[in-house]
Amino acid sequence: MPPGPGGMRLRRLSGLSRYSRHQQLRELLRPGPGPSCREESQAQPRARLRCCSRRRLFLHLSRDNRLLSFEPSPARGPAPSPLDRSFPGAEQLLEVLELERPGPGSGDPERPGSSSSSSAALITQHGRAEFWSCREAEGWQLLQAADLCSGPRARLLSAAWDGHSISWCEERPGPSAPPLHCICSRSLGPGPGLTLGPVRTLMHNNPAYRLIAAGEVIYLLPSNCPIPGNSPSNNPIPSNTPSNCPTPSNSPMHNLLKFILIWSPQEDTLTVTSLARGPLSIRRLLHEDYDFTRLVADVAGILPSLPSLEIRAVCPCPTGLLLAEANGEVSLIQNDGTARLLCHLSQSLPAEGSMLMELCGTTLAFTLGRTLQLVDSETGRLVEEATLEVQPLGLIPYWETGEIQLLAEDGIYSLGIHPSNSNIKSAFCSSSSQGQEMLEQLVLEEACKYYQKRSLSRSRLTVQKLKSEAKFQAPLTLCSILQNEFYLRKTGHYNQQTYIKLHSIMAGELQSYVNLEEAKSCLVNGSEIEVAAYIEEITEQxxxxxxxxxxxxxxxxxxxxxxxxxxxxxxxxxxxxxxxxxxxxxxxxxxxxxxxxxxxxxxxxxxxxxxxxxxxxxxxxxxxxxxxxxxxxxxxxxxxxxxxxxxxxxxxxxxxxxxxxxxxxxxxxxxxxxxxxxxxDPTETIIELLLCSKRPNAVIQAVRLLIERGMWQRAVEATNRFSQQGPLLKKELFAAMLVQISQHRALDPYLEEIWELCPEDTTATDVLDIILGSVPSSCESGPYSSDGNQLTIGLLRPLLTKVLTRGEDQQWIGMAEGLKTMVFPPPTPPRQKKAVDQSNPLSVEPSMEASKTL
Structure with missing residues (x-):
């Protein structure tokens, strides 16, 4: 294909003969007829394809439960013997993890990820992990097999490798019908033994998640998201994951499909982020088991306002995770949770579509069916669009050279950049990544030291805080130093890819400065209405x-x-x-x-x-x-x-x-x-504040304010409402009402309600003490008041009757309790002297005689 107007071109590199067993590979990659139609659009692949970073291909035959590897032919010598592993019917293969380790030491032949050997872990649903090693001369050999889960009944839903540990989402059968889920991790030590560390539970009580590793972090996506990969034959491997049926919008589980979790093993933090708002909260685990409900409680207030995630395709890349939504938006979620919209496709993505995408440098390549599009991720502009003659099967990125290759049925094609527009030199790209990382860390640490000296705060300024806050200006100057010194001196050309991390950090601050300058000009030249609108917008921001x-x-x-x-x-x-x-x-x-x-x-x-x-x-x-x-x-x-x-x-x-x-x-x-x-007058607001606090002292103060303002009905209603909080508050409020009753007749219409508030332990003496202590002194000499405003016994009769009756009832209850303790039959009472005196006088003498005899 000739180069397009933007400099992009597609050229065929080789056929499938570069792979071992290429005849079998070509046969397996050839699509077969669909279940209900013979059209090519309904064709289904026979195997699930996995393109690896070492140009190796893995094919999983789901019907046979068999995994095959196809090795690229080396420049010298024969290709290593391929892997051919069949699993028993009950032990379904879940994931193939490439155990590549970042950083120095990866070239050690005894370590996974070195130049002379590579390792892979085959994970099954029942938690069985097989560790295989591939050497150029010996081929694939089984190193060891181990069980990841601690429980025999546990099942794995997904697994990922972050470069140092294996993490997975585990389903445990619970005592009730719905199973329990948790996120676990085990470290994997280097060396030929591949020592497994203890099982660590990161989070429990969580829903089912699909784990995806990108860089050195793990992304936790809802279980209804597609499996990450670069093949349209990426059908779900048979597992016990929940069905991908749509969740009703009124269901509580609907809110759990609106955010993404990011676990950073290096910092041991969990970040909650969304495509619409970016990072929502960050929690540090501190090597403890974290409850998912506590994590959701931090963002429960904002979840209903977030849109649901309708993800059609995902793809990990060194800078984060690519996500394509149903509305055609392609976004990049970085390791810190920042979401950046890369482009917006002109068409919506179907739920059953076969979309491939890959990001290499600033070039975003994706295919939908047989349509290939190349987009500039910095501007979102479509650079090239072409219709392919064959069905694409996978996209293979090579970040060392900035090249993306396309795997098709008839061979491998290169998606390159026209030499006239290329600013990338292979000799520099291989070593610029590590130098850029070190320089970035040095720049940000120097900025922290600079501002720490000038800050009056005792809190320590960190690199993460410098990235998150937008009031430090040193990184702006330091970014220009990086641009003008480091990259110009090394390459001789301006290359935006090499400082993409710092650019992403400063993009929001740069946009804020641009908006501020535009607002300043509008404030100077705008009308009164425009000025008011800009002031309102700036104030809100x-x-x-x-x-x-x-x-x-x-x-x-x-x-x-x-x-x-x-x-x-x-x-x-x-x-x-x-x-x-x-x-x-x-x-x-x-x-x-x-x-x-x-x-x-x-x-x-x-x-x-x-x-x-x-x-x-x-x-x-x-x-x-x-x-x-x-x-x-x-x-x-x-x-x-x-x-x-x-x-x-x-x-x-x-x-x-x-x-x-x-x-x-x-x-x-x-x-x-x-x-x-x-x-x-703020008294009304003060009264409502005192009442809404529901504290005893505040309620008493509010009732007294209502009494002072003559709001008798509201005072009685407040007394009725808050008397149920406790006996002490009820006694205080009842005493306050009695004081008012003894002084005036304004509460007479509410006497029956007030008498009902009388505490159980109040006696008649207590009532009379409160009333006599509050009755105003009378200056009239007569026994009767002329104004009719005095308190009478008739008004107090219902209250006193109630108190006395309650006292008699308590007495009878006490007597009844005493009778229960008496023995039966009771002893004969002694004769009373009164009975002798009231007897017949004729019987006195015999009695005296009897007594004398005794």
Whole structure:
């Protein structure tokens, strides 16, 4: 094929004769008729193809449960004997893992991944792992076999190799109907023995995941995602994974299909990321078993707003993981969770399509059917599109030369770049990767040291923090040093591929600077309406940026200045950031990530940084001030909602950074002093804040405020509602009501409700003591009051009757309990003197005589 207008060209390198057993390979790669149609579009391959980095091909014959390897013929000498391994019917092959090790020492012939030998692990569903080694002179030999799982009934759903350990998703039969899933890992030591480490459980109570290794991290995708590979014959290997039927949108499991997990073995962290929002949270495992429910709880507030993942194809590459969605978007998820949109295809991808894709440098190649397209990943521009005469079977990248090869039925083709537009030199590309990595680390470490000296904060600045925060300017200059010195001196040409990592780190900051310069020009030249719109947009972006990072003293002062200078714009930004909403039924809701709630509920700066803050208040107080200013009725509901989130954090052990000052007191601190009546009177808001806190002292204070303002019905309702919280609070509220009853007659319509609140242990003496201590002194000489405002026994009769009746009941209960303890029959009572005196007088003398006789 001649070169296209963008310099791309497709040329045939060789046929399949370069492989051993090429006749059998050609026969197996030839598609057979489909189950219901003989058309070529319905043709199905006979084997599942796996293209390896050493130009080796693995074919798995699913019907025969047999694995074949096809070795490329070396330049000198015969090709090594291929691998031909058949498995028993009950032991299905799950995955073939190439045990390549990164870094120095890979050329050691005794280590997997060296130039003279290579190793592979054959993983079965039942957790059986066979380790094979291939040497040029000896061919494939079985080193050892071992069981990965600790339980005999466990089954594997997927497995991956990150260069140092084997990780897998395991299904364990539970006591109930649904099985349990967990993520496990075992390290693999170097040497001819390939020593396996102990089983480590990374996460439990998780759904089924498909594990994909890219670089030195493991990506955990939902189980309905396609198997990664570069072959359209990538049908799922028979396993016990859940079916890939669509999950209903109203199902709780639907939210679990909206994010991707990334496990970094080097840093031992779990990152939750999404294609729409990027990284959502990062958790450090610290060599402990992590509960999946705790991980999801951190992002539960934002999951409903995320779109579902409809992934049609995946492909690992050195810079991350390529994902193609059903709407035609091709994105790259990097190791830190950052998602970058590379291009948008002109057509949607079918669910049953055969799509191949591969990224090498800045060139993104993908095929859909027999259509081949080459895209510039930096600009998203289509460089070349061609229709192939044969069906493509696989894409094989060679990052050493920046070349992508295509495997077809009739041979191997090269997808290269026209020499006139090529800036890559093979001699440099082979050694630039390691030099670039070392220089990147050196640059970022120097930037950390530079800013650590100038920072007033005691927190240590790390490379990861430098990458995540967008307020450090040193990497901009250092990136230009890399561009002008390192690469120009080595290659003589400007090559964007060699600093793609630093470019991805700085892309967001560069775009922010561009947007800032455009906003400045619009503010100078725009109209009042345009200026107001830009101020609102800039305010929202600044508030969101500050809330995403860890606030120090300068950041908190800056945030306070934004809220004070642009209160209305800040209110709109807070409302959109937290998704504050009240529906028609009066229910109040807010959606935010767990990290954002932690920033909001933070008590402020540490004591060593709280000085010289120029009156700056924490974020929670700032939001409460805006709520009182623009939506005062929302403030009590917001306090109730934040109390719920605070309780959630404390239940999960996350209260180490939250002080014990009640939230309602923090909200009361920003309310201005009360005025005498008028629209600016904040007493109503204060009462609602005290009641929504549900604390005993606050409830008593709110009831007293209601009494002072003469809101008798609301006072009685509040007393009824909160008397159920405890006996002490009930006694205090009842005593407060009795005091008011003894002083005026405003509560007479509610006497029956108040008498029902009488505590069980209250006696008549207690009631009279409270009333006599609160009755106002009368100045009238007569026994009756002229104004009819005095308390009478008739008003208290129902209460006293209730108390006395309750006391008599207690007495009878006590007597009944005493009777239960008496013996039967009872002893004869002694004769009473009174009975002798009341007897007949004629019988007195005999009695006296009898007594004398005795």
């Amino acid at each position: 600044e508030i969101q940026r500050l809330l995403r990072c860890q606030l120090d003293r300068e950041g908190l002062v800056y945030l306070n200045s934004i809220f004070n200078t642009f209160p209305r714009e800040a209110w709109k930004a807070v409302k959109r950031t937290l998704h504050l909403h009240q529906n028609s039924e009066g229910s109040f809701s807010a959606r935010a990530t767990a990290d954002l709630w932690r920033v909001i509920l933070s008590p402020g700066l540490p004591p060593d940084q709280s000085v010289n803050t120029n009156g700056a208040v924490p974020v929670f107080e700032l939001i409460c001030r805006l709520l009182y200013q623009f939506q005062p009725k929302w403030l009590p509901m917001f306090i109730e909602l934040t109390q719920q989130h605070l309780a959630t954090f404390r239940n999960y052990g996350g209260n180490e950074s939250l002080e014990n000052v009640p939230l309602y007191k923090r909200a009361l601190s920003v309310i201005p002093p009360a005025c005498d009546g008028g629209a600016g």
